[in-house]
Amino acid sequence: MAERIGFFGLGIMGKPMSQHLLNAGYSLTVLDVVKPAMDELVALGAQAAAAPKAVAAQSDVVITMLPDSPQVEEVVLGKYGLLEGLHAGMLVIDMSTIMPSVARRVTAAIRAKGGDALDAPVSGGEVGAKNAALTIMVGGSQAAFDRAKPIFEKMGKNITLVGEAGAGQITKAANQIIVGVTIAAVSEALLLAAKAGADPAKVREALMGGFAASRILELHGNRMVQRTFAPGFKIKLHRKDLNIILNTARELGVSLPMSANVAELMNGLIANGCGDLDHSAFVTILEKLANFEIKSNV
Amino acid sequence: MAERIGFFGLGIMGKPMSQHLLNAGYSLTVLDVVKPAMDELVALGAQAAAAPKAVAAQSDVVITMLPDSPQVEEVVLGKYGLLEGLHAGMLVIDMSTIMPSVARRVTAAIRAKGGDALDAPVSGGEVGAKNAALTIMVGGSQAAFDRAKPIFEKMGKNITLVGEAGAGQITKAANQIIVGVTIAAVSEALLLAAKAGADPAKVREALMGGFAASRILELHGNRMVQRTFAPGFKIKLHRKDLNIILNTARELGVSLPMSANVAELMNGLIANGCGDLDHSAFVTILEKLANFEIKSNV
Numbered sequence: 043m044a045e046r047i048g049f050f051g052l053g054i055m056g057k058p059m060s061q062h063l064l065n066a067g068y069s070l071t072v073l074d075v076v077k078p079a080m081d082e083l084v085a086l087g088a089q090a091a092a093a094p095k096a097v098a099a100q101s102d103v104v105i106t107m108l109p110d111s112p113q114v115e116e117v118v119l120g121k122y123g124l125l126e127g128l129h130a131g132m133l134v135i136d137m138s139t140i141m142p143s144v145a146r147r148v149t150a151a152i153r154a155k156g157g158d159a160l161d162a163p164v165s166g167g168e169v170g171a172k173n174a175a176l177t178i179m180v181g182g183s184q185a186a187f188d189r190a191k192p193i194f195e196k197m198g199k200n201i202t203l204v205g206e207a208g209a210g211q212i213t214k215a216a217n218q219i220i221v222g223v224t225i226a227a228v229s230e231a232l233l234l235a236a237k238a239g240a241d242p243a244k245v246r247e248a249l250m251g252g253f254a255a256s257r258i259l260e261l262h263g264n265r266m267v268q269r270t271f272a273p274g275f276k277i278k279l280h281r282k283d284l285n286i287i288l289n290t291a292r293e294l295g296v297s298l299p300m301s302a303n304v305a306e307l308m309n310g311l312i313a314n315g316c317g318d319l320d321h322s323a324f325v326t327i328l329e330k331l332a333n334f335e336i337k338s339n340v
Numbered sequence: 341m342a343e344r345i346g347f348f349g350l351g352i353m354g355k356p357m358s359q360h361l362l363n364a365g366y367s368l369t370v371l372d373v374v375k376p377a378m379d380e381l382v383a384l385g386a387q388a389a390a391a392p393k394a395v396a397a398q399s400d401v402v403i404t405m406l407p408d409s410p411q412v413e414e415v416v417l418g419k420y421g422l423l424e425g426l427h428a429g430m431l432v433i434d435m436s437t438i439m440p441s442v443a444r445r446v447t448a449a450i451r452a453k454g455g456d457a458l459d460a461p462v463s464g465g466e467v468g469a470k471n472a473a474l475t476i477m478v479g480g481s482q483a484a485f486d487r488a489k490p491i492f493e494k495m496g497k498n499i500t501l502v503g504e505a506g507a508g509q510i511t512k513a514a515n516q517i518i519v520g521v522t523i524a525a526v527s528e529a530l531l532l533a534a535k536a537g538a539d540p541a542k543v544r545e546a547l548m549g550g551f552a553a554s555r556i557l558e559l560h561g562n563r564m565v566q567r568t569f570a571p572g573f574k575i576k577l578h579r580k581d582l583n584i585i586l587n588t589a590r591e592l593g594v595s596l597p598m599s600a601n602v603a604e605l606m607n608g609l610i611a612n613g614c615g616d617l618d619h620s621a622f623v624t625i626l627e628k629l630a631n632f633e634i635k636s637n638v
Binding site for chain 2: 233
C-alpha cells in the first residue's frame with residue numbers, strides 16, 4: 043500500500059512540490075495558514091486538515107516546507123503539534139531550510155516517541171520545484187532515507203544522504219555560503235572590469251573556460267550583465283539563510299568573515315528596497331558604492 | 341618566414357613557455373637576470389642576449405613574462421630597454437600579470453614609436469604552462485592578435501581577444517577576484533560543515549550537483565579535504581595579484597569588500613609562513629580562528 047502523505051506549507055515551493063505528489067497518485071492531506079492555498083490543493087484532490095495533530099493521525103509520512111526554524115518547531119513540538127498525533131513508524135521529513143541544531147532537536151524528539159525523521163532541505167528554487175528537479179540534501183538514518191527516496195524522486199534529482207540527523211541542513215548551509223559568496227565574487231569581478239572599460243559580457247565569456255568557471259558565473263553573472271533581477275531566489279530569503287549560517291557558526295565557534303560581509307551588504311540591499319529581487323542583484327549595492335552601473339558599458 | 345621571437349623572464353612559467361616556442365621551431369633570443377636559466381635555454385638552441393635593447397634588434401616579436409608591473413616598465417621603458425631598440429612593425433606581447441593602467445601606458449609608448457603591443461596574461465599555473473594548456477586573456481588590436489595567435493597556440497588553449505589595450509589585464513584581474521573569493525567561500529562552507537560534524541568530503545560531493553558547483557569546489561575543495569597544499573598557485577602570488585586588483589579599484593573608484601577581505605586574510609597566512617603554499621591553504625587561516633582542522637573529521 044502506498045504511503046499516505048501529510049504536507050505542511052503550500053507556499054512558492056510547497057505548492058508545486060505537493061502537486062507532484064498528488065499527480066503521482068499519493069493520498070495527500072494538506073495544511074497551511076493561508077486558506078486559498080489549501081483550497082487550491084483540495085480542488086486537485088487533496089484532503090484539508092484542521093491541525094498538525096490531525097494530519098499526523100491520518101498520515102504515514104509527513105512533509106514540512108516552512109519558512110524558518112520557529113515554524114518547524116511550532117508545527118512539530120507545539121500545542122496540537124505533530125508530536126501529539128505521532129504514531130509508531132511515522133516518518134517526518136522537514137524540507138525547510140532551518141538551523142542544523144533545531145533539526146537535530148526535532149529529530150531527537152520524534153525518535154523518542156517512536157517515529158523517525160529526516161532533514162531534507164532543497165536547492166533549485168521555484169523553477170526546480172516546478173520541474174521536479176530540486177537538489178535534495180538529506181540527514182538521518184539509511185532506513186528512513188530508503189523509505190523516503192521514492193517520494194523524493196517525485197520532487198527532485200541529485201538526492202544525497204550526506205550523514206546523520208542535521209547533515210542535510212549543514213549541507214544546505216554550506217551550499218548557501220558558497221552561492222552567496224560566489225555571487226559577491228562575480229559581482230566584484232564584473233563591476234571592476236566594466237568600470238575599467240572592458241565589456242563585462244566578453245570578460246564573463248573569457249573566464250568561463252578557466253578556474254573562475256562556476257554555475258554562478260554562468261547563470262547569475264549573465265543576469266548581472268543582462269540586468270534581469272526578477273527572482274529566482276530572493277535576497278531576503280538568502281539573508282535569512284545567512285542568519286541561520288552565522289548563528290550556527292557562533293554556536294560552533296567558527297568565524298566566517300566572507301559570509302558575514304555578504305550578509306551585511308544584503309542588509310544594505312534590503313534597506314534599499316531590493317529584498318524581493320533575485321540575489322544576483324547583489325551587484326547593485328557595489329554599484330551604489332562605485333556610483334556606476336555595469337550596464338552603462340554594454 | 342617565421343617570426344624571430346625574443347623572450348624575457350625564464351621563471352617557473354616563462355621557462356616551459358619559451359621551451360614550447362623553441363620546440364615549435366621558432367628562432368628564440370632569451371634574457372633573464374638568472375644566468376643558469378638562460379644557460380638552460382641556450383643549451384636547447386636559444387641565443388642569449390645582453391640587454392633588452394639587443395633583444396629588440398634581433399626579434400620581430402618580443403614576449404615578456406615578468407613578476408610585476410615595475411619589472412615590465414623597466415624592461416620596456418627603462419635604460420637600454422626594448423623601446424630603445426624598437427623597430428617599425430615590432431610586436432611586444434606582455435604575458436605577465438600587471439596593473440591594467442601600466443599595460444595601457446606601455447602599449448601607448450610602444451605604439452608611439454611605430455610598434456604594437458598586446459597584454460596577454462595567463463591562467464593555469466605551472467601545470468598549464470608545462471602542458472601548453474594556459475588560458476590566455478588578450479587586450480589590443482585585432483591585427484596584433486591575429487599575428488600573435490599562432491604563437492599563443494604553442495603555449496595555450498582558450499585564447500580570447502577581450503578588447504583594446506588593458507582588457508587582457510582587466511580580465512585577469514576579474515579572474516583572480518573570482519578565484520580568490522571562491523576559494524574563501526569553499527573554505528568557509530567546508531569548515532562550517534566539518535565543525536558541525538558532517539563529512540566535508542561528502543558535503544563537497546553533494547554540492548557539486550547544484551548551484552554551488554565550480555572548478556574551485558572541484559579542485560581546491562578537494563585539496564582542502566585531502567590536505568594537499570603543495571602549489572599549484574602560491575598564496576604570495578595571489579596576494580600580489582590582489583594588490584594589483586585593489587590598487588586598480590582605488591584608481592577607478594570601485595569598492596571591493598570581498599577582495600579586500602581575502603587579501604587581508606592572505607596577509608595573515610603569509611605572516612604565518614604559508615606564503616609558499618597553494619592558495620587552497622586559505623582554509624588554514626579560518627581553521628586557526630576556529631581552532632579546528634577539517635581533516636580531524638574525515
